[in-house]
Amino acid sequence: MALQLLGSDPKQMGLHGARAVELGATQVDINFGCPAKTVNKHKGGCVLMREPELMYEIAAAVRRAVPDAIPVTAKMRLGYDDRSMGVACGQALEAAGAAEIVIHARSKVDGYKPPAYWEEISKVRNAVATPVIANGEIWTVDDYWRCREVSGCDDVMIGRG
Numbered sequence: 001m002a003l004q005l006l007g008s009d010p011k012q013m014g015l016h017g018a019r020a021v022e023l024g025a026t027q028v029d030i031n032f033g034c035p036a037k038t039v040n041k042h043k044g045g046c047v048l049m050r051e052p053e054l055m056y057e058i059a060a061a062v063r064r065a066v067p068d069a070i071p072v073t074a075k076m077r078l079g080y081d082d083r084s085m086g087v088a089c090g091q092a093l094e095a096a097g098a099a100e101i102v103i104h105a106r107s108k109v110d111g112y113k114p115p116a117y118w119e120e121i122s123k124v125r126n127a128v129a130t131p132v133i134a135n136g137e138i139w140t141v142d143d144y145w146r147c148r149e150v151s152g153c154d155d156v157m158i159g160r161g
């Protein structure tokens with residue numbers, strides 16, 4: 001059972017990560033992908049992709065607070081304003097000790113509008129050793145195979161489909 005945290009205060013995020021494990025979580029995930037206005041206004045979710053250094057601080061704080069045996073993972077997009085932040089944010093999460101990174105292949109501004117930019121995921125995948133999981137617009141088996149090929153990822157995450 002993975003529990004997902006969302007927030008911007010590294011200290012609080014660490015405390016909540018530790019509490020999640022006390023309550024039985026076997027994986028702690030951090031949400032850097034949520035595009036909701038209310039969430040972003042309070043500096044949670046995708047807006048943090050404007051600040052890779054803060055993403056690092058948050059993920060490192062959770063990693064420190066959680067036992068070594070529990071994977072700390074992250075979910076992000078490709079950026080907030082545009083799709084240019086994937087590599088910087090992916091590298092920040094890797095440096096913080098993330099065990100896996102799921103990438104929803106759009107910016108915040110792209111919202112949920114097709115297409116998903118799977119080719120951009122491959123740039124992040126090539127820049128980090130951390131396993132990257134591709135996400136966005138996989139509805140059919142054919143989408144699955146094309147996403148794997150274009151993103152270079154072995155694993156995908158399916159949301160709405």
Ligand SMILES: Cc1cc2nc3c(=O)[nH]c(=O)nc-3n(C[C@H](O)[C@H](O)[C@H](O)COP(=O)(O)O)c2cc1C
Nearest residue numbers: 004031033075104135136137138157158159160161
């Ligand atoms: C109603 C709704 C709620 C979502 N809530 C979350 C969430 O809490 N955490 C998260 O990481 N992603 C959340 N997502 C994003 C999905 O995980 C996924 O990244 C996105 O829908 C794109 O993948 P898809 O095209 O397969 O649906 C949500 C998406 C939708 C539509």
